[in-house]
Amino acid sequence: MKNTLKISLTTILILILNGCGKNEKKEQQPIEKETIVIQRDFGNWKTENQRxxxxxxxxxxxxxxxxxxxxxxxxxxxxxxxxxxKTGNEIRTIYLHNPCWEKDSYKIIKSKNVFEIHNDTIFKNKKNFFPLDSLESVLRKDIKNNGVNPMFSENSKKLIVSISYDKKNKFKRLLHHLDKLTDKYYGITNNTDIKIWLTNKDHLKLPPPAKKEIK
Structure with missing residues (x-):
């Protein structure tokens, strides 16, 4: 009887120790951190069409x-x-502001309000060009100009970013350029209201130069 009691007590003790060991292992397991995904919408139209x-x-x-x-x-x-x-833990949806060329045979836009990216070059007024590495500084100057310098935008709300590529150029860099463009725009303005066109250069009509007065 005593031997049976000893065996039972020993068995219970072993079970208790095993249970404690398992709990300790569970407590020692690292806790997985939750990944927060950021969603940002750029170029929001704020109309029913966006749906x-x-x-x-x-x-x-x-x-x-x-x-x-x-x-x-x-x-x-x-x-x-x-x-x-999709970049890291961020998802960016970019709504494009392309016009309908079938309904509008052409659009007349002041060149000062166009920020043009063609291949890997930035153009302003068809006369000034900058390498894409200058994106942040040139974009900041355009956004903050507010009509002061006649070569840059009248108002940040009127600014249009036109993106185009040569037919023979590998336009697969578009996603990289959009990533960099939206990142810099948000960093400068803390806003996502950027207006981006995917443009065939033949469609982008600029107003003719002003005629000089004949005295």
Whole structure:
């Protein structure tokens, strides 16, 4: 009887020790940290059309002309073209502001209000050009100008960023350029109201130079 009691007590003690060991192991396991995903919408139209956003995937197009034309046709169908970027823990949805060229045969835009990126070069007024490494400084000057310098934008709300590429150029850098552009714009303005066009250069009509008065 005593031997049986000893065996039972020993068995219970072993079970208790094993249970404590398992609890200690559970407590020692590292706790996985939750990853916070940031969602930002750039170029928000704030209209009903935005609900009809149509995703554009540049990798599905063979050339720049087809991609830019597709963006315009989406607008002509009363929808909004958008491109989604996923970088680290951030998702950026960029709503494009392309005009419908079928309804508007051309748009007259003051060149001072256009911030043009063509391939890897920034153009202002067709006369001044800067390397893409100067993106932040030139963009900041355009946004903060407020009509002071006649070569830069009248108002940040009127500023249009036109992006285009040569037909032979590898436009696959578009996603990289959009990532860099939206990042710098948000850093300067703390806002996401950027207006971006995917442009075929033939469509971007600028007003003719002012005529000189004949005395």
């Amino acid at each position: 009809l956003g149509v995703e554009l995937n540049p990798k599905q197009f063979d050339n720049w002309f087809d991609l830019a034309e597709r963006a315009s046709k989406i607008v002509c169908n009363d929808s909004v073209p958008k491109i989604t970027l």
